[in-house]
Amino acid sequence: MKDHLVALVTGGASGIGLATVERFTSEGYKVAVFDANESAKEVIKNSLKSEDNDVFIYEVDVTNHDSILDGFKGLAKDNLTPSVLLNSAGISPPLNPLHKYEIDDWNKCVSINLNGTFMVTREFINSYIENKLSKGSIINISSIMGSRASAAQAVYSATKHGVVGLAKSVAQDYAHLNLRANAIGPGVIETPMTNDVLVDENVKNHLLTRIPLKRVAQASEVASLVYFLATDESSYITGTYIPIDGGYLSS
Numbered sequence: 475m476k477d478h479l480v481a482l483v484t485g486g487a488s489g490i491g492l493a494t495v496e497r498f499t500s501e502g503y504k505v506a507v508f509d510a511n512e513s514a515k516e517v518i519k520n521s522l523k524s525e526d527n528d529v530f531i532y533e534v535d536v537t538n539h540d541s542i543l544d545g546f547k548g549l550a551k552d553n554l555t556p557s558v559l560l561n562s563a564g565i566s567p568p569l570n571p572l573h574k575y576e577i578d579d580w581n582k583c584v585s586i587n588l589n590g591t592f593m594v595t596r597e598f599i600n601s602y603i604e605n606k607l608s609k610g611s612i613i614n615i616s617s618i619m620g621s622r623a624s625a626a627q628a629v630y631s632a633t634k635h636g637v638v639g640l641a642k643s644v645a646q647d648y649a650h651l652n653l654r655a656n657a658i659g660p661g662v663i664e665t666p667m668t669n670d671v672l673v674d675e676n677v678k679n680h681l682l683t684r685i686p687l688k689r690v691a692q693a694s695e696v697a698s699l700v701y702f703l704a705t706d707e708s709s710y711i712t713g714t715y716i717p718i719d720g721g722y723l724s725s
């Protein structure tokens with residue numbers, strides 16, 4: 475029975491997070507969303523196919539610990555105990571070589587992509603332990619930049635390597651509680667984050683030269699991998715990094 479399962483998705487109001495919310499609801503999960511976007515409720519309700527989906531939306535800024543704690547209080551009030559966590563909230567900061575990197579840009583990216591993932595994961599694990607759950611899964615959205623680097627993307631790459639390390643560490647620390655943790659590395663996915671880049675045909679064609687499958691992916695394809703990692707289909711997979719990149723990292 476899946477109807478008692480609850481998945482918590484950060485950044486669920488857009489792109490990969492939103493596609494995953496759609497996938498989980500279509501599989502019968504209740505889904506809780508933490509997103510800083512004030513219009514998250516409207517955006518999510520408008521994009522879901524069915525009117526009566528079990529989606530609970532909380533305005534949470536993952537860079538703010540108090541805001542995260544309020545989010546978890548909201549979950550408790552709504553009788554939701556998540557056994558699955560998808561850390562998808564993230565930003566792609568301006569490109570710059572390191573010596574010209576604005577300190578504020580660096581801090582903002584670390585704060586959302588890395589510290590936010592840490593703080594939400596921390597409270598998720600506290601809730602998992604307090605509620606004595608016997609099975610759970612955490613999925614961190616890293617990137618192909620969690621395995622390699624690209625010019626002028628130091629902070630993005632540093633944070634995306636960071637969330638891979640975080641998943642591996644959590645896998646070590648909580649395996650005895652049957653709580654698995656993995657990171658996934660999307661390549662180029664069509665979402666609002668990549669709109670500006672992909673609209674430029676020259677840039678898009680250049681990217682495609684590096685992708686053996688010769689196309690970018692849809693967010694729903696990433697949601698399929700997230701769903702697999704959330705369920706018993708992946709019961710023996712923990713502490714690893716799985717690229718989903720059309721073959722980008724194979725060369």
Ligand SMILES: NC(=O)c1ccc[n+]([C@@H]2O[C@H](COP(=O)([O-])OP(=O)(O)OC[C@H]3O[C@@H](n4cnc5c(N)ncnc54)[C@H](O)[C@@H]3O)[C@@H](O)[C@H]2O)c1
Pocket residue numbers: 484485486487488489490491508509510511534535536537561562563564565566586590615616617618659660661662663664665666667668
């Ligand atoms: N799109 C890609 O090609 C791609 C590739 C690799 C990795 N990723 C990663 O996937 C994740 C999702 O990216 P996307 O393309 O869906 O982006 P997106 O911009 O479409 O969605 C990001 C979501 O995160 C939310 N968010 C941002 N800051 C937040 C904060 N402080 N607190 C709470 N929510 C916050 C936004 O409101 C938004 O809903 C990111 O971590 C991104 O780095 C994306």
